[in-house]
Amino acid sequence: MTDAAAAETVTVIQPQSGWLPIDFRELWHYRELLYFLIVRDLKVKYKQTYIGVAWAILQPLVSTVVFTLFFGRLAKLPSDGLPYEVFALIALIPWTYFATALNYSSVSLVGNANLLSKIYFPRLLLPAGAALAALIDLAIGTAFLGAAMAFYGIAPTWRALWLLPFTGVAIATALGCGLFFASVNVKYRDVQYTIPFLTQVWMFLTPVVYPASLVPESLRWLYGLNPLVAVIEGWRWALADKPFPSAPMMVVSILVAGAMLVGGAYYFRRAEREFADVV
């Protein structure tokens, strides 16, 4: 009765076919559910763990040590004039976010199969929630990175604010791919086994252990087809005192990230009508 004054919601249920638009009004309406899904993921993740959120730091930290030892000291890869460990850690923090977000969002539908088959809500919330929940780890990792840089006497400037848009590129890429993989995974569970392997290959196609400047100048724009290039190079540029990376490479990279997000979302909308029946 309290809702009598409110405009009545009218729902029309019809067969669906073809490409569907993304219903932003509905997503906004369900924003609280998104919030609870993120809170759930975070709470569940660190329940019954001994070191808790320290896991968010441990993973990039161990990789940094290993990479510094092998790629920095032994292989003597260049590091844009930074101490190699700082060079690697700056890349590994956003990279770890990307890998985690991609993995979680890709399995989010299958992992919530009971929700899909028992209740309606915009299905987009599941992969989106998974990709956003991983941002907490990123924040913790970034704080740790700040401390590590202070230890090496590298002070951030106002340029550090650019971390935000470059992180946005990482979110777009992770979510775009995640939406696509999550939809395919509903039908073919092969996807979830492919992802660890895929991210491993992807990391070596991304300037994590080496600088993008190692790629020949004429091929940089092609290299930019990997959107993570903009993320990692952007982070390094924002935090360390070095010239802006090749502009065509960065532009291509950012455009590809945008295309992945839009493409992933539309593919997802097209596939989602089958989720409840197939999952």
Added chain:
Amino acid sequence: MSDVVIRAEGVGKQYRIGTARQAYGSLRETATQAVRRALGREARAPAAQEIWALKDVSFAVKRGEVLGVIGRNGAGKSTLLKILSRITPPTDGRIDIRGRIGTLLEVGTGFHPELTGRENIFLNGAILGMTRAEIRRKFDEIVDFSGVEKFIDTPVKRYSSGMYVRLAFAVAAHLEPEILLVDEVLAVGDAEFQKKCLGKMGDVAKGGRTVIFVSHNMAAIRDLCPRAILVHEGQLAVDAASDDAISRYLTSKPGTDRSRGQESQGIALERVEFEGVERSPYGLRLIPGQPFLCRTEFSAERIPDAIWLNLEIYSAEGICLIHLRNDFDGVSIPRRQGNTTVEIAVDRLPLVPGTYAVRVRLVYSRAGNIDALDSCEYPLQIPGVRGETAKYQSYVVVDRRWKTR
């Protein structure tokens, strides 16, 4: 106040067996098939069998009406509810719904075992469509209703299954949409709690809310719903006052079970009769002191390799309490064409008074296919000695003698 809030017109849902049911062939299988097709080895993928889980269903529900939906297992009730709640889109037709919809296909959807009772109330509430402010406002009431306040900050994985269900239902019971779609959710929890929930549902109905209620519990349908629709083999068979719909349901010819997925092989249950029971609006009602007898007649167009007849009795919660099968008792059913009648007599059903379901299930094998089956199900009421007031926490009775000194 006679405006229509739900109008369904010609609603149908088609499933392709082999893509929907046994959905996930691995990527490799799909790829192999694609290659074969490309090479022309296989003209086409084996023709997928299409079944209409629901076909041409039309009905209208007015504001404040409580509509019951009944039908045998696999008749299409759940599919209808899933379409109404937008979990899956229809293949055909159109439904217009005016008002906020709340769906309860199960209690505790989205409950996470690692989270505490408090955290789960908020999560589950949000999943069911409540706002955070709404949940906060009703929080104390929900906890009160559930009766688990002492454990509200304990992870629900440490709860007993009873506590879990009570908490889950408490959240669901406080959902206040304009239109409520409810599946068989009352079939959980102990009898006392079920009554409390039925009471709450009754309040809901009196509160002027529109409710669509799917149940096997004929008593609940009769009590709560003035009108009911009977879904039979995917079609709307009856739309009438619930007493009429229920009696049509109880007297209808056993339907074929859609879960079999294969063509019927020409074998079907023709007739199922019982003795030692009377027909009541609640289903079959056992006559105390008389032996229970089930007489089943089936027909076979061709001779099956083997045939088994199952008689099963389920509790209201869906637990199989009694399972009789001819070969368990060393009885074989003659393999022949035409009609065969099988009788099973039980001197006494050792069950406490309450509501059960009797299922007769025919399983046969032909050319190695054993999964083909035909079945039908009936509600069974076992009356108590004095009315239905006794609260049993068990299913089985034994012979006993009481003495008091």
